[in-house]
Amino acid sequence: MEMPWSALPVLVAFVASPFLLSIINRTKAFFGGRKGRPLLQPYHDIAKLLKKGAVYSRTATPVFRFGPIVGLAAVCCALALTPMGGPGSMVSFEGDVILFAYLFALMRFAAVLAALDTGSSFEGMGASREVQFSALTEVAFLLGISAMAGLTHKISLSGMLGIPVASDGPSGVTVRTLVAAAFFIVLLAENSRIPVDDPETHLELTMIHEVMVLDHGGVDLGLIEFAGCLKLWIMSAVFLGTVLPVRFGNPLGDTALIAAGIGGIAVLIGIVESTMARLRLLVVPQLLVGAGIMSLLGLIVVLG
């Protein structure tokens, strides 16, 4: 793979990922009969945050300031591993899926410590929920990935998500459906979306991700928001690779198609958020374990 083309998906992700928030917002506005925000609002928000100064808690240590930075650096590394159809990914090696999963774990570790660093009980509460749920999503994700590995005989993200569907064999559709269902739940949970978390709630006691970043402001919050957009983009790309592995061979066409597909997933998220309420916190683990079981079923089908 030539370097210039493989850099294309990374560039597209950098430019287009905040737009996903606009798509979700417009979808929800459509269901709610509202007009919605201007399409470029997320870009304005991030730009405005990057122009601000900073206020740090007296309790906070350097750990607090490293949180957003480590998070963004980790998500950028994960982006380099993410394939988008034809161009593949910028970096690819066998077993990169494991690094991919653990880069998100690193991002979470940094965010949780930054939250605990403020000494706020709200943020402690959010962090506690975050680590509880993520332990379950990680299992669902890695089991789903191993089902895909078994199906495609590849253990790199580019290998398993770029193969044409035709080479799957008879169990392909079943496995892909099961894994895609699991990945969609993982996608919603990891990006703090309804039904697991609500990014637009205004009560600290009910938040998960939002309450963890309560004390971040200005440049730091801008970095967190941007990292969140990239994470949503990356997880959508992986989900899309599972249900719709396309490879035109034409890098431009592939990238455009995948970008459009990711936009479609944003619409889907918007529909989910418009049509259902949040689950009670006590029920969320059941949903996540359910995702894990679907991944496991996928793996069993591969074996059978």
Add this chain to the structure above:
Amino acid sequence: MVLSSMFLFLASLFILAAGAALSLIPVSGKGGGHGSILAAAGSGLAAFSAILSLFGGGWDRSWPWSIPMGSIHIGMDGLSAFFVVPIAAISSLAAVYGRGYLKEEGDGRRASGSWFFYNILILSMLLVVCARSGLLFLVAWELMSLSSFFLVMFHREKEEVVRAGLTYLVATHLGTALLLVMFLLLDRGGMEFSRFGLEGGSAAVVFVLAVAGFGTKAGLIPMHVWLPEAHPAAPSHVSAVMSGVMIKTGIYGILRVLTFLGPPLPWWGWLLLLTGAVSGILGVLFALAQHDLKRLLAYHSVENIGIITLGLGSGILGLSFGSTAIAVLGLGGGLLHVVNHAVFKSLLFMGAGSVAHAAGTLKIDRMGGLLRRMPMTGGTFLAGSAAISGLPPLNGFVSEFLIFCAGFTAVVSRGPLLPAGAVAIASLALIGGLASACFTKAFGIIFLGEPRTQRVSGSRESSKAMVVPMVILAGLCMVLGLAAPWLFPFLAPALSALLPEGFAVELPGWAAESLQGVAGLGGVLIFLVLVLVLFRAFLLKGRGVRRSDTWGCGYLAPNPRMQYTASSYAWPTVNMFRMFLRPVRVVEDPEGFLPASAALKSHTPDVFLEGFYVPLFLWVRRAASLLRWMHQGQTHYYVLYIALTALVFLAWRLW
């Protein structure tokens, strides 16, 4: 090179023996005299000799012995050398740390005695992994158990320390009893390792005995109950050595016995894989539920021994199904995790000791805000926490990555090993997530936020002797993570001792590339962090950067006791797994319109201890009380018993 390796090794044994002897001379000063210096020097030399042997080849030497059964036979092959390196290196650093640590514990006399046992402990650990005859092995094994028992009993005036020490003593001897039977089964004359060899049914018995006997020392569930008792009771440098390296002699034992037994059967691999998965998952769950920092770390040792065993189990399954890739990845990952765990766990125990001295407590819920008061201890503890959670680019990730790769290779093969791969992947994923939860709790509540008690807010950084070893170990966590592609030559000699002839001792080509990718991306990650730090500094230049209070929803009088506690942080996860953990909560609800008091107490006892061992030993005590009439406490009765026993033996011999 081989000769010099042997010479240096013997010299190091001599130095350690001299250190032990010197420690017996009472000294007046604190810290305990020169025993610690000789311990550090002797073990450092042993580490060097093992590295020489890893590259220069092994050696083997025996001396005649007047005791029946065998000779003093020691040797250093790839497997021994691989275990000597971490054992000796960690013992050396812990000796430096312990010198500073014991100075603050006062009482030079007692410290001096403890250095006697410390030297003996290192000496016996080195002998255990280098012994080549059964009797020498058992003597060294027993010496190791006894010396560590006396080290645990440092604060013998405390009741809980005595109880912990006795638990350990009983557990380790039950393990040794199994090993004794195992060696008798293996013996083909002279108790020489070179003549050991078994096939068929008795090989299976020996394997099970090895897993149970050595597993007791290693801390595999359900034989782990002594770990969470002994580690909190021992002084911290001793916990660092015991948890970091001594329990690894159990892993060494299992591996060494495997080399006697010929081609492994699939169910051996399955046994190790499942024991490892159960130990890993339950270990981290129990860790999460603990309120005492050293108890938490002790359960993490159970977890990491689980990960190691998981790797070895997949490797052995690979061996028995003839898959070189799975065998090399699984065994290699397990072995590498032995070293990695030695590095970060000893670092974390040293950090715990440093915190205990500064804050005067090990109760996580009493602490807080220690990072600003002890930046070096805090910073190194953070490195250790990230490493033990398996996060890139640190060393814990590399070994877990190899075991994951073994699992994925099994899944991709779609053969009979697919379920094994799935078990490995799922349990490693769960362990990873829960370990992150546990160490964000430990680091976050202890070092971040505000101090929860007056005593803790006056904490100061520890002495240089304690800080320097921690900094070195934290640096090693980083170096071993980024040097992943170049570590394999260190593993190869140990692997070639484990793999039968005809197996190629090399990483599959793709895995070597993957390790380069992991290390490369780790470097990129660090680079990006630096770039972003500069980027933010550039953006914030000339803008207002203020300090203010943490957002408290507008509440005007927040106090440190309102912070989230470690118990509440872990509760949702603990509660989710209450089926296995059986946490106990005693709630005293506020009552009436003007409640005067309310209370909540929670703790999580070890279900295996409470549910199995305590009833078992109560039963044993009842059974033993039937023989109480024999014990009158009068000397002439006992002389009679001895005489009768001797008579019975005489009659038996004459028969």
